[in-house]
Structures are given as C-alpha cells and as structure tokens.
Amino acid sequence: MSSETRATGGFLESGLEGLQHNFFTGTLEELVKWARAHSVMPATFGLACCAIEMMAAGGPHYDMARYGMEVFRASPRQADLMIVAGRVSQKMAPVLRQIYDQMMEPKWVISMGVCASSGGMFNNYAIVQGVDQIVPVDVYVPGCPPSPETLMHAFLALHQQIRDGHLTRRPGEGAGIVLEQLGANGSVPVTLSRS
Amino acid sequence: MTTTHDAPINVAQTAEGSQELSSRDVIAAGERLRELGAVLRISESDALEAELKAVPEDETMIINMGPQHPSTHGVLRLMLELQGETVIRCKPIIGYLHTGMERTGEDLTYLQGPTNVTRMDYAAPLFTELAFSLTVEKLLDIEVPERAIWIRMLMTEMNRISSHLLFMATNGMDLGAVSMMLYGWREREEALRFLQEVTGLRMNHNYIRPGGVAADLPDGWRDGVLRLLDILPDRLAQYDTLLNQQPIWRERLQGVGSITAGECLALGVTGPILRSTGYDWDLRRDMPYMAFDQVDFDVVVGSYGDCFDRYAVRLAEIHESLKIVRQCLEKMPKGDYRIQDKKVTPPPRARINESMEALIHHFKIFTEGFKVPEGEAYVAIESPRGELGCYIASDGSSKPYRMHVRAPSFVNLQTLPHLMHGSLVADAVAIISSVDPILGEVDR
Amino acid sequence: MADDDAVSGEADTLLEIASETMYDMLLVHSSGQLVLHVERTSYVALLATLHADGYHMIVDLCGVDYLEHFDRVLPDGVVAERFEVVVNLINHRERARLRLRIQIPESDASLPTAFNLYAGTEAMEREAYDMFGIGFEGHPDLTRILMPEDWVGHPLRKDYDLGRIPVQFKGAPANRS
Numbered sequence: 001m002s003s004e005t006r007a008t009g010g011f012l013e014s015g016l017e018g019l020q021h022n023f024f025t026g027t028l029e030e031l032v033k034w035a036r037a038h039s040v041m042p043a044t045f046g047l048a049c050c051a052i053e054m055m056a057a058g059g060p061h062y063d064m065a066r067y068g069m070e071v072f073r074a075s076p077r078q079a080d081l082m083i084v085a086g087r088v089s090q091k092m093a094p095v096l097r098q099i100y101d102q103m104m105e106p107k108w109v110i111s112m113g114v115c116a117s118s119g120g121m122f123n124n125y126a127i128v129q130g131v132d133q134i135v136p137v138d139v140y141v142p143g144c145p146p147s148p149e150t151l152m153h154a155f156l157a158l159h160q161q162i163r164d165g166h167l168t169r170r171p172g173e174g175a176g177i178v179l180e181q182l183g184a185n186g187s188v189p190v191t192l193s194r195s
Numbered sequence: 196m197t198t199t200h201d202a203p204i205n206v207a208q209t210a211e212g213s214q215e216l217s218s219r220d221v222i223a224a225g226e227r228l229r230e231l232g233a234v235l236r237i238s239e240s241d242a243l244e245a246e247l248k249a250v251p252e253d254e255t256m257i258i259n260m261g262p263q264h265p266s267t268h269g270v271l272r273l274m275l276e277l278q279g280e281t282v283i284r285c286k287p288i289i290g291y292l293h294t295g296m297e298r299t300g301e302d303l304t305y306l307q308g309p310t311n312v313t314r315m316d317y318a319a320p321l322f323t324e325l326a327f328s329l330t331v332e333k334l335l336d337i338e339v340p341e342r343a344i345w346i347r348m349l350m351t352e353m354n355r356i357s358s359h360l361l362f363m364a365t366n367g368m369d370l371g372a373v374s375m376m377l378y379g380w381r382e383r384e385e386a387l388r389f390l391q392e393v394t395g396l397r398m399n400h401n402y403i404r405p406g407g408v409a410a411d412l413p414d415g416w417r418d419g420v421l422r423l424l425d426i427l428p429d430r431l432a433q434y435d436t437l438l439n440q441q442p443i444w445r446e447r448l449q450g451v452g453s454i455t456a457g458e459c460l461a462l463g464v465t466g467p468i469l470r471s472t473g474y475d476w477d478l479r480r481d482m483p484y485m486a487f488d489q490v491d492f493d494v495v496v497g498s499y500g501d502c503f504d505r506y507a508v509r510l511a512e513i514h515e516s517l518k519i520v521r522q523c524l525e526k527m528p529k530g531d532y533r534i535q536d537k538k539v540t541p542p543p544r545a546r547i548n549e550s551m552e553a554l555i556h557h558f559k560i561f562t563e564g565f566k567v568p569e570g571e572a573y574v575a576i577e578s579p580r581g582e583l584g585c586y587i588a589s590d591g592s593s594k595p596y597r598m599h600v601r602a603p604s605f606v607n608l609q610t611l612p613h614l615m616h617g618s619l620v621a622d623a624v625a626i627i628s629s630v631d632p633i634l635g636e637v638d639r
Numbered sequence: 640m641a642d643d644d645a646v647s648g649e650a651d652t653l654l655e656i657a658s659e660t661m662y663d664m665l666l667v668h669s670s671g672q673l674v675l676h677v678e679r680t681s682y683v684a685l686l687a688t689l690h691a692d693g694y695h696m697i698v699d700l701c702g703v704d705y706l707e708h709f710d711r712v713l714p715d716g717v718v719a720e721r722f723e724v725v726v727n728l729i730n731h732r733e734r735a736r737l738r739l740r741i742q743i744p745e746s747d748a749s750l751p752t753a754f755n756l757y758a759g760t761e762a763m764e765r766e767a768y769d770m771f772g773i774g775f776e777g778h779p780d781l782t783r784i785l786m787p788e789d790w791v792g793h794p795l796r797k798d799y800d801l802g803r804i805p806v807q808f809k810g811a812p813a814n815r816s
Contacts (some may be wrong), residue, residue, distance in 0.1 A: 044265045048292055049398055051315035052361070052595070056387075059380030063462050074265040083220075089638070091787045092262065092270060092291040094209045099263055123308065124296035125794055125802030126786075145398055212788035290785040295802075297770075298795055333670045400653040460695045463759025482734055567710060573727055573738060575698065584699055590708040600728070601699035609762050622706065638785060 029165070036080070036106065036115065037162040039068045040155075043079030047086025050145040054085045067155055076102040081158070082135070083151075087115035088128045100135045103182035108162070110154055111137040114144050159177040198594060208539040216257055216286040220402060240476035248536070254278055256394050260623070262291045268365065268627060269634030273611070275553050275623065282623055285615040287608050292638040300598035303333050304564025308595065310401045315600060315636040316396060319358040320596035321351050322578040323600060323636070324403040329484065331405035334567050334589055335539065342530035343407035344485045349394065349523040350402065352516045357386035358579040359509045359516075362631045363434065369628040370447055371496070382430055389419040406540040407533025419529040420524050425516060434510065448503035451573070452614040452626035455500060462466035462613075463606045464583025467512065468630065471497035471504035490522045502629040509579075509631075537574065564593030573601075642732060661686055665714045674738045676717045682741055683751045690756050694728040694737060700763040701725050702743075702771040706797040721745040722773055726753070749774035770795035 017167035046054055057064050063158065064070045073079040076099045091155070111131050114120035117140040132135060140156040161182055261272040263435040270291035276284040300311050312522045313320040326349060332339060339347075364379025387397045393412055394400040402409050431433040438444045454464075456474040469476060479487040493509040497504030541560050542553040559565075560589045575584035581603030590596040607630055614626045659666040662685055665673040677685055703723045705711055713719055723741035729736050743750060752775040753760040764775040765784040772793040775781060781792065792799050 044262060047270055049314055050316060052398060056380060056384070059384065060377050061381065061384045072265070076263075087289060087292065087294055090614075090790075091211075091291050091293065095262055095291070098209055119804070122294050122299060123803045123806065124295040124299055125800070126298075129804050147397060175340050210788070213782045214788055232712075254766070279672060290783075290787070293785040295794060301799060315786075316751070336670070411777075461758045462696060463696055463757065465696075465698075476731055481731070570670050571674075571725075572672060573699070573736075575736075582698060583726070586699065586701060588703055590711070596708055598702045599699070599701040599703075599725075605762060605766075606759055609759055 003193055025126045030163075031179060033163050033165055035123060036100050038156070040081045040108070040162075041071050041073045042081045042083050043076050043099065043103065044072045044074050045082050045096075047084070047088065047092065048115070050085035053145040054083060054151065055111065057151045060153060062148035064152070064155070067152075067159070069138050069155065070184055076100075077104060079103055080106065081108045081110065083110045083112050084135075084137075085112040086118060087113075088131050088134070089126050090128065093128050093134055098132065101119070107151060109135050109139045109174040110139045110141060110158060112141045112154070113146055113149060114142055116143065120144060128157040196378055207213045207498060208212045211288055214288050214290075218275060219276075219284075220538075228324050228473075231443065233507065249426055253285060259371065262288075268632055271608075271627070271632065271634055271637075273623070273627075275615070275620070277521050278621065280621075282615045282618055282620060285612045285623070287611050289608065289634070289637050292391075292634045294635075294639060296639045297598055297600070300595055302349065302594065304418060304593050305405055305567060305595065306560060306564055308598070309404050312401075312598075312600060313399045313401055315602060315639055316578065316580070316583070316604070317635045318361050318633050319579050320399050321347075321354040322576060322583055323401055324401065324587075325351055326574060326576050326578075326583050326600070327587075327598075328403050328405045329569060329576065330560045330572050330585040333456045333572040333574055334570050334587060336406070336568075337406070337534055337536060339407045339534050340531040341486075341528045343532050343534070345523055345527050346408050346412060346532060347403055348485050348487070348490070349520060349527070350390070352405045352519045352523065353386055353389060353423075355579050356423075356513050356520075357383050359513045361580065362387070363506075364626045365385065366631075367438070369624050370444070372438065372444070375434070378437075380429070382427065385423055385426055389416075392416065393421050404540075406536070407531070409533075411532040412527075417524060420520060424517060424521060424524075427513070431510065431513060439507070439510075445503065446628070447622075447625055448506060449501055450499070451502045451618060452629060453499060453501045454610060454614060458613065459500075459610070462609050464581065466577070466579070466603055466607070467505055467508045467612065468581070468607055470495065471508045472500035473498055478575060478582060482575075484574070484576060489526070492516075492518050492520050502625050505629040505631075512579075529585075546552075566591060567595075575601065578603060580636075581607060583636075600639060602637070602639060604630075604632040604634070605637045605639075608632050608637060665716060667714055669738075672738060675741055676714060677739045677741045679741055679743070679750060682739075683753075685739070686753055686756050689728060689737070693730045693732050695731065696729050697726060697757040697763075698729050698736075699727040699762050700753065700760050700767065702724065702767040702773050702795070704771060704795065704797045718742060721749055722771060724750055724767065724773060742774055748772055749776055751775070752777040754778055769793070772796065780810075 050074060056062060058070050058072070080102065084096065111117045115122060115127065116131045119127050119143070123129065128134065139154045139158050142149055143150050227565065255276050255278045257274060257276045259272065259274050262270040272288040274286045274288065291378070296311055296315060298530040300308060303311055308327050309324040311322045315323050334337050345537040360379045360383045364376045364383070367375025367379065389399065391397050392400040393416060394409070454468070454472060456469070459469045459472055459474065465469040465476070475494060475496050475497055480494055492515045494507050495515060497508050537556045541557045547557055567589045569589055571586070572583055573586040575582045582601065583603055584601035586601065587595045588597040588600040610630060611627065615623050619625065661675060664677050664681070664685065667674045667676065703725060704721065705719065705723060706721055709719060711719065720742040722745065724741045724743055726739040726749060727736065741750060750773060752764060754764065754777065759777070762784060764778055767773050768775060769783040769785050770783055770793055783785070786794065
C-alpha cells in the first residue's frame with residue numbers, strides 16, 4: 001500500500017488530508033471535526049440483546065440525545081455510524097458488509113458487546129468470531145450486554161477519536177516508518193507502512 | 196480489503212435461493228397451498244383455481260423488507276409480493292440470528308445451561324431460564340423449596356411486565372407514536388432497576404438455575420417492588436388515555452390483521468395472539484406450574500383477533516401481572532432459595548472454608564457439573580409470547596444430550612403470511628409489531 | 640428390562656418401561672409424562688386419530704440424533720435407529736399432553752409430513768430438515784430455514800463438528816469434558 005506521509009493534490013483531490021495548513025484552515029479542520037463528532041447519526045443495526053440496551057441508551061434515562069445521537073437513520077446512505085449491536089451469524093455477514101458499503105465516508109463502526117467484538121460466548125459454526133473480520137472497527141465495547149453507560153463511554157471515546165482526527169486516516173495511509181535493514185550489501189532502507 | 200468506493204454491492208452473497216419468495220409462475224401448487232390453503236383447509240385443486248383468478252404477473256412487484264429495517268423487530272426478512280400497496284403474498288425468511296444455541300447447549304453443563312438459553316428470548320430472559328431449569332428438575336426428580344418457587348414467580352412476572360412494556364414501546368414507535376417509545380422505556384427502566392437489584396444484571400440474568408435461584412432476595416427488596424407497584428398503575432392509565440382513546444391509533448389497529456381461533460390452533464400459535472381471538476387458554480391457569488394455582492389473577496381475552504386486541508390484551512396482562520406481583524409480595528415464604536442437595540447446588544461460601552467435602556462438591560459442580568439421570572422431558576411455561584417449552588434428552592452425563600427450546604415466536608411467525616394477505620404495506624408494519632416476535636428465540 | 644439400565648435404581652422410576660398401550664402404540668411414562676413410541680408407517684393415521692380426539696395442536700416437533708447414545712433405554716419391540724422425531728401434542732379440553740417418538744433410520748431419513756393436519760409444523764419440519772437432514776414427504780416447501788441456502792451439512796448431527804475456533808487462553812482445553 002502507499003507509503004506516502006502526506007496525500008498530495010490539495011483539498012479538492014484528497015480532502016482534509018490534502019490541506020496545506022495555515023491558521024485559517026487549521027481552525028476549519030477543527031470545526032469540521034467538532035461538527036462531525038457532535039452530530040453522529042447511527043444506522044439502525046440492532047441484531048440481538050445488545051440492541052435492547054442500545055435502545056435503552058436512546059431512552060430517557062440514558063439519553064443519547066444529549067450527544068446529538070438519538071436520530072437513528074434507517075437508511076445507511078444517511079448514517080455515519082454503524083453500531084453492530086449483537087451477534088453476527090453467517091447468514092447475516094454479507095448483509096452487514098452490504099450495509100457498511102452503502103454508508104458514505106466518513107463512517108465509523110462501534111462493535112457493541114462481546115459477540116460483535118469477538119464472537120462472545122458463542123464459539124461455534126454459526127457466529128462470525130468478531131465483526132472486525134468483515135468491517136473495520138473503531139471502538140470495541142465489552143459487556144454481555146454492555147449497560148447503556150458502557151455504550152455512552154464508547155460514544156465519548158469515539159467522539160474523542162473523531163476530534164483527534166485519527167479516524168480520517170484510513171488503512172493504507174499514514175506515516176511510513178523507515179528502518180535500516182542490514183544486509184550483505186550494507187544497510188538498505190526499508191519503509192514499513194500501515195496497511 | 197478493497198476500498199469502499201470500488202466494492203460492488205454483493206447481491207449474490209445475500210441471496211438465499213429457494214428460501215426466498217419465488218414468483219407465482221415457478222412455485223408448485225403445493226407451496227401455493229401452504230400460503231393460502233393450509234389454514235383455510237382448501238384442497239390443492241381449489242388453490243390452483245384461485246391461482247388462475249389471481250392478479251397477472253406484470254401487475255405485481257416482489258420487494259424485500261429487511262433484514263435490516265427499522266421496523267422488523269430484529270433481523271427478520273420479509274419478501275412481499277405487492278399489487279400497488281396491497282400485499283398479496285408474504286414470506287418470512289429467518290435464520291439471520293441463528294447462533295447454534297442448541298448445539299452449544301450440548302457442550303455446556305446443566306449449571307451453565309441457563310447462561311446459554313437466557314439469550315434466546317432477550318426481552319424476557321428469565322422465562323427461558325425457568326423452562327430450562329424446570330425441565331432439568333423434572334429429569335432430576337427434585338423439588339425446589341417454596342421460597343425459591345415464589346421468588347421465581349415474582350421475578351418472572353416482573354419480567355413479563357418489562358417485556359410487555361417493551362412491546363408497548365416498539366408497537367408505538369412502529370405506528371409513529373414515538374412518545375410511547377420513550378414512555379415505555381422509562382417504565383421499563385424501573386422494572387429493570389428491580390431486576391438489577393436482585394440478580395445483578397439488567398438483562399440475560401442467569402438467575403434461575405436448576406435447583407432454585409442463584410441468590411436470595413436482597414434486604415429492602417420489598418421497597419423496590421412497592422415502588423414499582425406505586426408508579427405503574429398511574430402510568431398505565433396514561434397510556435390508556437394516550438392510545439386507546441385516540442382515533443388514529445384505533446383506525447390503524449382495529450380490523451387490521453385478523454385471525455381466528457381455529458387458524459391459530461392449526462398454526463400452533465399460543466399466547467396473547469391466541470387469547471386475542473377469544474380463545475381462553477393460559478398455561479398459568481389451565482396447566483398450573485410453580486404456585487400459580489395459589490394466586491388470583493384473570494386471563495384476559497380479546498374478541499376480534501386483530502392488532503388492537505393483541506395490544507389491549509398485552510396492556511391488560513401488565514395489570515394482571517401487577518396483581519400477581521402484589522400477591523407474591525404478601526405471600527413470600529421464608530426458607531431456602533435453593534435446594535440443599537449438595538450434588539446439585541453449590542454449598543454456601545462460608546462452608547467452603549470449613550469443610551473439605553463442601554470444597555470438593557463446589558469444585559465438581561463448577562467444573563464437571565452434576566450428572567442427570569438418563570431420560571427425556573418436556574416442560575412448558577407461559578412466556579409473554581406464548582408457550583415456551585424446553586425438551587431435554589439426557590444420556591446420564593453432566594451435559595444435555597439434546598436440548599431443544601420450543602420458542603413461541605418461531606411458531607407465531609407462521610401467522611405472518613396469513614395476517615398480511617390483503618393488507619396494505621403500512622399495515623404490514625403494524626402486524627409484525629403486534630405479533631411481537633423476538634428473533635433471538637426464533638433463530639436460536 | 641429394568642436390569643438393562645446401567646444407571647442407578649433411581650432411573651427406573653423415571654423410565655418405567657410399562658407394557659401399556661394407547662391407541663395400539665407402546666406407551667411409556669417418562670419423567671411422569673406420557674410418551675408413545677410410534678412406527679413410521681402408523682404415524683399419519685395416528686395423527687388423524689389424535690386430531691379427532693381433541694389433540695388440536697402440535698406444540699413442538701424436533702429431531703434428535705442418537706449417534707452417540709445408540710443404546711438408549713427403549714421399550715421392547717422398538718428398534719433403535721439413529722434419528723428420532725419427537726412430536727409434542729396438547730389437548731386443551733382434557734388439559735393433557737402427549738409425546739410421540741418416531742424412530743427414523745439413517746439410510747432412509749424421512750417421515751411423512753404432519754402439515755396437512757397441523758399447519759404449524761411447516762416451520763418446525765423445515766428446521767428438523769435443516770438441522771438433521773430428515774426429509775418430510777409431502778411438505779410443501781422443504782428448504783433450509785436457519786442456515787444460509789448454500790450451507791453444506793446438517794449442524795445438529797453428532798458427526799458435525801461444533802466449529803469452535805481455538806482461542807489462546809493459557810492452555811485452556813478446547814472442550815470442557
């Protein structure tokens with residue numbers, strides 16, 4: 001994959017990463033990230049028991065609305081965040097990938113519960129052992145099911161990551177690490193990149 | 196992994212072949228019979244005749260609803276054949292949440308069994324635990340103490356209340372009454388708070404185990420119950436005003452999705468759906484288990500078998516469960532919360548420090564598990580969705596040889612093609628919601 | 640018959656191998672419940688009789704694979720086969736339950752369908768087919784119901800591996816046995 005440290009081409013071709021930052025665009029980037037973090041719209045992807053706790057997080061007691069997140073978009077085209085809430089069976093896996101593909105960038109995935117994170121207590125033929133085998137996951141939430149407070153903590157972690165800008169980098173981009181490999185012909189620089 | 200811009204929408208991978216709804220020119224007469232004739236008791240030739248008079252192929256459209264859809268109550272996929280807005284045929288496709296729980300159950304000991312089965316019906320987990328525990332106790336031929344029975348009754352009726360509140364909330368939301376969604380969850384939190392006080396968890400409690408319950412009721416549990424008994428009746432009266440008296444609610448639910456008692460019996464449907472047709476059958480009263488013959492409650496029955504009756508039956512059942520909870524509060528006996536048979540239940544923590552024998556029993560129960568004599572049994576209870584049964588065949592070892600759970604939602608879903616025939620698409624949402632399936636127990 | 644039990648004497652009270660019959664089929668009391676052992680050939684006729692007698696609902700129909708427990712306790716006259724289909728019926732008027740156990744050989748794993756009398760068995764028989772491979776003759780739509788369409792194998796058979804992925808957890812064994 002690419003080992004360039006910085007995407008080239010400017011804003012129109014590479015989005016935020018292509019900006020040559022000055023004081024104005026730095027502030028603009030912060031503004032965009034702030035807006036993205038505070039109006040995340042989850043896609044309805046409740047699968048099993050965790051979906052009940054996800055709905056409870058949207059209810060009046062735990063209230064996701066204070067983070068601007070109570071609007072669950074049914075259409076993946078309009079959603080930012082896919083909260084995979086529940087166990088993913090073999091039959092559901094292609095459907096999950098299809099929904100993920102239909103979401104527009106920037107998008108994030110929270111893997112809610114142990115079944116989505118790693119297969120949970122169901123280590124058998126029927127359950128995909130971790131939804132990260134199908135989609136890239138940004139935050140893993142443990143619990144069976146995680147209580148709504150745990151899910152809120154995950155949201156806050158996600159918001160922090162959005163504001164830090166880590167999540168606008170996709171796999172394949174990012175700083176290439178250059179090492180020196182000692183070989184027969186002396187040292188050879190080798191570039192490792194995140195892929 | 197390719198970037199998302201290039202990835203094709205993988206229709207091929209999500210197609211389910213012959214499990215899907217096929218167009219009418221390719222299905223056999225037998226399957227047509229399944230859709231129409233089964234409950235109407237018409238013959239194959241009549242079904243074929245109905246076929247000929249039916250709507251021509253180019254006037255209809257087969258569309259797919261789900262498995263990801265805001266109103267399909269979990270991962271239920273429905274294929275509908277529509278003529279305009281009218282549903283002609285419907286086929287539910289399930290299996291999107293199949294977890295292999297029955298196979299997993301064969302690998303877990305009887306003490307670990309409730310952790311597995313509790314995740315089937317995740318809106319009312321204590322019921323599946325109860326069915327499992329009662330079946331194991333029948334195989335073991337043991338009697339749990341009185342207090343354990345009454346604690347189980349109290350907890351399961353609380354769970355029935357929280358499950359029906361979930362139904363009210365999701366039913367309201369599906370029909371557009373979003374404020375009902377918030378009210379339902381608000382009340383449900385009160386019930387879950389009590390369940391958390393007693394079992395330690397809000398859901399999937401693993402509290403009812405073979406031999407009794409996992410722990411005794413904590414001090415001050417009566418206050419928790421009384422708080423709920425104080426709050427709920429008022430709130431339920433508010434729902435009555437908000438919903439029952441509302442013309443839009445009535446228009447959307449009355450006359451929609453009707454079914455008769457005979458059709459329900461043929462399809463194996465039980466629970467509020469059966470009772471809404473006017474058929475008076477409730478396992479708690481008619482084939483009592485635990486101590487339900489010692490409590491006083493009414494069985495609520497509807498008249499028309501439509502969506503409104505199903506909603507009204509469940510609302511009234513919350514009131515009846517409150518009555519039962521109050522009687523459990525008054526009649527709770529003192530005693531042990533689990534049977535004192537040391538082969539089945541672990542010894543109390545303090546004894547383990549003193550007695551080597553207790554330590555060994557604890558070790559054996561938690562690693563190898565207790566052995567259940569060879570045999571097979573089926574025990575059924577009345578869950579919020581209908582008759583929930585557990586069939587266990589044991590081979591004498593410490594793990595079930597075959598564990599099968601008769602899930603009410605699995606059987607109740609068979610009513611969907613029949614209920615939806617001739618209704619509008621908007622009614623389809625109301626109908627699914629009124630059947631109240633929980634896909635965890637449908638797919639297991 | 641009771642001497643054949645390798646288990647302790649307590650099992651005898653649960654599995655009284657009585658020589659009673661009901662509807663001309665062998666009747667057993669299992670854990671206090673009534674169980675009829677039915678031949679495949681008399682299954683449909685028996686269902687019709689039961690339906691007429693007030694057993695209006697089949698509550699549950701499931702399969703069992705006795706590959707690893709072939710020597711289970713059965714009454715005399717019943718030939719043990721690999722598969723069994725277990726049918727639970729209920730009679731609301733009498734408040735009675737009845738269970739039927741039908742032996743299904745592996746070589747010819749099929750049973751006539753109960754769909755024509757009890758429409759609710761449609762999904763149950765599909766599940767038994769999906770999980771065990773037991774065919775139901777006359778079923779209107781015998782396809783898989785829980786597994787994906789292109790799945791190979793029948794997951795609840797005893798010779799089908801659980802499919803557990805080994806997890807590195809400090810030498811924990813794959814199976815607790």
